[in-house]
Amino acid sequence: MRERLAIYCNVHLVSDATGETLAGVMRATCAQFDNILPVEHSYFLVRSARQLERVIKEIEEAPGIVMFTLSNLEHRALLEDACKAMDMPCVAVLDPVLDITSRYLGQELNHRVGAARKLNAEYFKRIDALDFAMYHDDGQQHIELSEADVILVGVSRTSKTPTSVYLAHRGVKAANVPMVPGVPLPPELFAKDRPLVVGLLISADRLIHIRRNRLVAMKETRAGSYTDEEDVRREVMDAQKLFEREGWPTVDVSRRSIEETAAAVLNLLAEHREP
Template sequence: MEGKETVFVVSDSVGETADLVVKAVATQFNGGFVEVKRNAFVADFADIDDVLVMAKDVPSIIAYTIVIPSLKEYLDKRAEEEGLATVDLLNPLMTAFSKTFNKNPKNQPKLMRQLDDSYFRKIEAIEFAVKYDDGRDPRGLLRADIVLIGVSRTSKTPLSMYLAHKGFKVANVPLVPEVAPPEELYQIPRSRCVGLIISPDKLNSIRKERLKNLGLTSEANYASFERILEELEYAEKIMKRIGCPVINVSNKAIEETADSILKILKR
């Protein structure tokens, strides 16, 4: 058997796990001497046979992460018949999981990839929510899964972040009588826009507390009933013009409001 020492990484998924483990081990042996060949998304016996043919031609090890029982059994059997060395990188730990935690594995490939995809979607959504918070860049409205609109202190930002952690790209726009809403707000489907309203009393209480925390007098125009009523009336006109669904957040926790928003989206 001639040729460069080779480790064939075989997986019924992407093969990243096995690839990393093999390279980590190889570094303990001055890793540059070994060639790593990844064979991903192995789906049937023919795919395994192809690897075995290549492995017979060089000094080799087959390191695999295969969770489909029939493929694993076939690889073990055929490799033994051909006198090839194999290492199952998952089964010892899966067996320990089963025995210790008394649970059965799903034996489904690509589950790790699904977790990774979910994680990166969440990170992307969080970055989106930060970038397009408080109407900073109207162009984000056209790319958002959800657009929240409402007067100041209707929990737009906390809701945006909460929904972002669930993987939704959320932008929000404050409605202020002196500032016309961006034109993009009228270009998005109304089903993707949600208006947030609140009772004047509740908003007055929240804004007074906000001013107190900032060290300002509670008599400021920001917390006056006259100003609050003006803002709420203006916001209601905008929401009616758009024709979007509206949620009263007066006595709702963030989680409750988010749940209502997601139900609206499903409809």
């Protein structure tokens, strides 16, 4: 059977803010199509007609799909008219959601540029959570583990750090503690008043594959017990036994993305917080 060739597609992302929403929507959309490789053209913090004119010129030179989030009505009209003249598909990705919300609430939109990035208590909460995640990464400052919202525990290469950082962006203070053979875990993990502890599980075969790839990337030739099949399987089994003995909820990260792992942890945290 012949392998299907990849299809390249220009995607222009135009935003008057940081463009994070657009990037997320674009990648989620393209993931639903096989063999589609988007060529991303990003134009962020576009807040003047002159900037927009330069954007339109680049769109004309590389035809493709145009996705935008622009609050200024004149700029929206300018971009939409230009795309219509070029027969270019153009979509305001938030319009359907904003329209439904506006009608449900019975309120008009404020059309403030960058309103989603307004500095408020929630913003500073996320910054604090990110600082906490960095300060308590990989078992550091375990005396302060009681201040965490959640503690992730797992053997090496179970995505503890990136999951902690992702949770921090959701305003969750996440610490992570590695399970290292022969090294005792901090006693704070077993205190009665400890925060929620979540064990990160992974299949031995998947873990061996990840660790070997990491060593190759680091051009490291000495592997030892880090990738030895028997040792790795023992590590995984010991972790599972510990989680079961302590009654800690677990998340299997073997085939999960960071986002999926974080979502599962957030669900466990919501259950934990219920009275």
